[in-house]
Amino acid sequence: MLTRVIPVVALALVTPAALSADYLYDDGVSSVLLGPPDSFEEFGDIDMLWGNYFFTDDPTEQVTTVSFGLGSLSADPTVSIWIFDDPDNDADPTNAVPVFSTTTTGVNLGFDFNVLDVGSVDVSGGFFVAIGHLAELSYPGGSPDYPAPARFDPDARPDRSWFFYDDDIPEHDLASSGFASRMDGPFVPIQGAFAIRATTVPAPATAGALAGLAALRRRRRSG
Numbered sequence: 001m002l003t004r005v006i007p008v009v010a011l012a013l014v015t016p017a018a019l020s021a022d023y024l025y026d027d028g029v030s031s032v033l034l035g036p037p038d039s040f041e042e043f044g045d046i047d048m049l050w051g052n053y054f055f056t057d058d059p060t061e062q063v064t065t066v067s068f069g070l071g072s073l074s075a076d077p078t079v080s081i082w083i084f085d086d087p088d089n090d091a092d093p094t095n096a097v098p099v100f101s102t103t104t105t106g107v108n109l110g111f112d113f114n115v116l117d118v119g120s121v122d123v124s125g126g127f128f129v130a131i132g133h134l135a136e137l138s139y140p141g142g143s144p145d146y147p148a149p150a151r152f153d154p155d156a157r158p159d160r161s162w163f164f165y166d167d168d169i170p171e172h173d174l175a176s177s178g179f180a181s182r183m184d185g186p187f188v189p190i191q192g193a194f195a196i197r198a199t200t201v202p203a204p205a206t207a208g209a210l211a212g213l214a215a216l217r218r219r220r221r222s223g
């Protein structure tokens with residue numbers, strides 16, 4: 001009995017890391033920044049959310065890491081990190097359900113990424129990984145100005161990236177956000193994909209099944 005258990009445990013520890021998947025659209029050179037237009041001055045500070053929609057390779061996976069590039073930030077550099085699972089998996093995140101959120105201090109690292117360990121967040125099929133930031137209205141030199149925190153790659157596909165503006169982004173009902181657009185929408189002057197990436201591992205059931213399969217093969221080989 002012991003000889004059957006030990007290989008399974010060892011494989012369960014090794015397999016998830018070996019099978020981790022990276023989801024991204026950018027090519028590492030995300031050279032364009034997006035923020036509210038100065039014409040939004042009448043609305044004051046603008047809450048932003050921008051993110052990428054991905055599809056899991058396996059039916060269910062666990063997001064372990066979110067990586068994101070940032071542009072210019074407000075005086076308060078706090079950013080929020082959100083993971084949504086989309087119940088209808090239709091590439092449209094406006095009805096997606098938040099399954100994880102936290103806040104951290106964002107840093108503009110140029111083409112490099114802020115990296116956040118999110119633990120193990122279950123997602124199935126279509127999921128949406130987004131960054132939030134309050135774009136504070138300021139008046140440098142007397143003219144209205146907003147930061148442009150959403151960094152994107154203009155060479156990447158634009159039809160999986162979405163952004164939202166509102167006084168306070170309604171993360172639990174993105175469809176009701178004051179402004180929502182895909183990155184190939186009519187109000188987008190430069191299209192592209194956001195510098196937001198997700199790393200996943202197989203969900204425990206999948207990892208366990210794979211480990212069991214490997215153990216079965218090993219037993220067959222040795223038998």
Ligand SMILES: [Ca+2]
Pocket residue numbers: 085086087088089123124125126127
């Ligand atoms: Ca889903």
Ligand SMILES: [Ca+2]
Pocket residue numbers: 086087088089090091092093094095096
């Ligand atoms: Ca949807």
